[in-house]
Amino acid sequence: MTPENRARRCADVMWAKDAASKALGMQIDDIGPGRAVLSMPVAAQHLNGHGICHGGLIFSLADSAFAFACNSYNRVCVAQHNSITYLAPGQSGDRLIATAQEVTRQGRSGIYDVAVTTEDGRRIAEFRGASREVSGVHFEEDT
Template identity: 45%
Template structure:
């Protein structure tokens, strides 16, 4: 899929009180940017046990194990959890360092049911990026089986304009 990223966030069990995460949550996201900064604040994905195995500009791989709470009335995985998992992988692929990119839309096709205890892997890649828009495809697999395919459409937001509270904040020291 590409070269491993030195910025990869590999597990949600990281110490969320760390200085790097605090920096990402404030207005001075210098240490973590792009996908790493987004995942550091993504409590929904972390709560579901999603891990970012690796990512880089334009690609990502994530994992998730299906738990009891994710099963629907048919005792198969609720489609909303599969969508959220694929959407998280999409977000990891489309958030380049220094950018804030959001979904403008996404579609999923469920191909096979999954069950409690299944470990899913989602692999996403950029199909095309033109200006601030992009298209990304995500395959969700269980072992060698493709269980769902997702296509996400992204939009990179313009840089935020500084607010008065940003101007009043003390400068963040930078390394020489």
């Protein structure tokens, strides 16, 4: 199995159970070893009291992209620490795009950066996630 096929299969297995990301309107746009791109439209139900996209939903999009990137090797990974810096507001009608990229993987730990942008490239947030491998795989592979 190629690394690209492994990453896709891991994403398919996770996506089938990911009710939260689906409920927020997210979709997987690209996936590969150590990387993932997810997007989400900003709709009326995503707006906070200031009339802009709620920061928790921006965090959720970045966190989901991080999750698909760090789980792309067929090893079950969870977050051990995440942080986000908000740079600009998401507006109603925007399509937010979270691009996750592996920075490093050492032993059972990994570091991933996620840039959240709009379709026209406006930077909304920067997220950094630290992952930890736990026991288990997403699917059994032929050896």
